[in-house]
Amino acid sequence: MTDNRTAPGASAMPSTSGTRDPHAFIAGLPKAELHVHHVGSASPRIVAELAARHPDSKVPTDPEALADYFTFTDFAHFIQVYLSVVDLIRTPEDVRLLTFEVARDLARQQVRYAELTVTPYSSTRRGIDERAFMEAIEDARKAAESEFGTVLRWCFDIPGEAGLVSAEETVRLATDDRLRPEGLVSFGLGGPEIGVPRPQFKPYFDRAIAAGLRSVPHAGETTGPETVWDALTELRAERIGHGTSSAQDPKLLAHLAEHRVALEVCPTSNIATRAVRTLDEHPIKEFVRAGVLVTINSDDPPMFGTDLNNEYAIAARLLDLDEQGLAALAKNAVAASFLDEPGKARLSDEIDSYTSTWLTP
Ligand SMILES: O=C(O)c1cccc(C(=O)CC[C@H]2O[C@@H](n3cnc4c(=O)[nH]cnc43)[C@H](O)[C@@H]2O)c1
Numbered sequence: 001m002t003d004n005r006t007a008p009g010a011s012a013m014p015s016t017s018g019t020r021d022p023h024a025f026i027a028g029l030p031k032a033e034l035h036v037h038h039v040g041s042a043s044p045r046i047v048a049e050l051a052a053r054h055p056d057s058k059v060p061t062d063p064e065a066l067a068d069y070f071t072f073t074d075f076a077h078f079i080q081v082y083l084s085v086v087d088l089i090r091t092p093e094d095v096r097l098l099t100f101e102v103a104r105d106l107a108r109q110q111v112r113y114a115e116l117t118v119t120p121y122s123s124t125r126r127g128i129d130e131r132a133f134m135e136a137i138e139d140a141r142k143a144a145e146s147e148f149g150t151v152l153r154w155c156f157d158i159p160g161e162a163g164l165v166s167a168e169e170t171v172r173l174a175t176d177d178r179l180r181p182e183g184l185v186s187f188g189l190g191g192p193e194i195g196v197p198r199p200q201f202k203p204y205f206d207r208a209i210a211a212g213l214r215s216v217p218h219a220g221e222t223t224g225p226e227t228v229w230d231a232l233t234e235l236r237a238e239r240i241g242h243g244t245s246s247a248q249d250p251k252l253l254a255h256l257a258e259h260r261v262a263l264e265v266c267p268t269s270n271i272a273t274r275a276v277r278t279l280d281e282h283p284i285k286e287f288v289r290a291g292v293l294v295t296i297n298s299d300d301p302p303m304f305g306t307d308l309n310n311e312y313a314i315a316a317r318l319l320d321l322d323e324q325g326l327a328a329l330a331k332n333a334v335a336a337s338f339l340d341e342p343g344k345a346r347l348s349d350e351i352d353s354y355t356s357t358w359l360t361p
């Protein structure tokens with residue numbers, strides 16, 4: 001096991017099962033977020049502002065009503081609600097507002113670097129001009145970096161259930177040199193997995209990879225480990241979104257560990273969409289035990305009533321981590337990110353120096 005993987009119990013510091021409360025440490029810990037959706041990050045504050053611009057929307061704006069609205073019966077219900085929030089984003093100015101405000105919320109949690117999953121198809125098909133869409137996200141990315149110091153990068157994902165038309169549109173937007181945004185680093189696949197086999201997307205991933213993008217599909221969130229194998233062999237995945245069901249296949253876990261294919265684990269999301277019954281049944285421990293590179297992420301934080309700091313606190317409890325263990329987890333995300341090597345070294349050093357200052361009496 002390399003030193004940037006979490007190894008519960010490997011650290012000399014007292015664990016979170018002792019008296020230490022990890023929340024303050026986590027709040028200040030510099031972090032990278034690798035699995036967080038653009039629209040799924042719209043906080044009640046952002047939703048309220050968008051809904052005020054478009055009062056015909058059925059999305060409630062009162063925070064209490066919104067909490068009820070964001071309670072899901074299953075994954076299909078989650079997607080239905082998700083798409084109602086997508087319907088609130090109608091103009092390039094809405095896109096810019098959403099992106100900039102999402103960056104503000106990330107920066108407040110000491111997220112220094114985030115790969116934000118954006119679904120351009122959902123916006124262009126609703127009539128937003130493609131060039132204006134790209135300009136809006138890029139403009140917000142640059143403004144956020146200079147105002148908050150948080151670096152954003154994009155993952156363009158295919159909304160799988162919308163079919164191959166959406167795959168064609170997404171790969172076109174991602175690879176056309178006149179449109180492709182500077183911040184784009186990866187290509188993904190989201191939405192439901194049941195009835196949406198991964199192999200059909202191979203030609204689109206091949207084109208994206210040929211254009212220099214990294215492959216990060218969702219897989220094994222709501223279907224079995226065979227979907228994760230498909231993502232690896234057909235879509236050449238370098239990281240897996242969720243990958244929860246990998247725990248059912250020891251050979252798969254060994255493969256992920258050997259090839260350093262990181263899992264983007266989002267514990268609260270898995271409970272909210274009913275992919276996993278309870279947090280205590282979450283397979284994160286099995287992943288770590290098998291030597292898989294585990295990263296902690298928030299997915300659609302306001303929709304799931306969480307944020308990245310809370311996901312780290314959950315991981316600390318499930319994995320019995322102390323400060324060193326949490327820092328190792330944060331460094332896993334840096335290692336698995338698509339930052340360049342100097343960027344990775346800087347952020348890892350920042351995590352180390354924060355941790356040693358914190359632990360110095
Ligand atoms: O935009 C459309 O018109 C459209 C039409 C048909 C189907 C879809 C989708 O399936 C959109 C799904 C949307 O969900 C996003 N997302 C957010 N969180 C997750 C997750 O945990 N697992 C999978 N997908 C997720 C994803 O980025 C898609 O954009 C859209």
Ligand SMILES: [Zn+2]
Nearest residue numbers: 037218241299
């Ligand atoms: Zn996701």
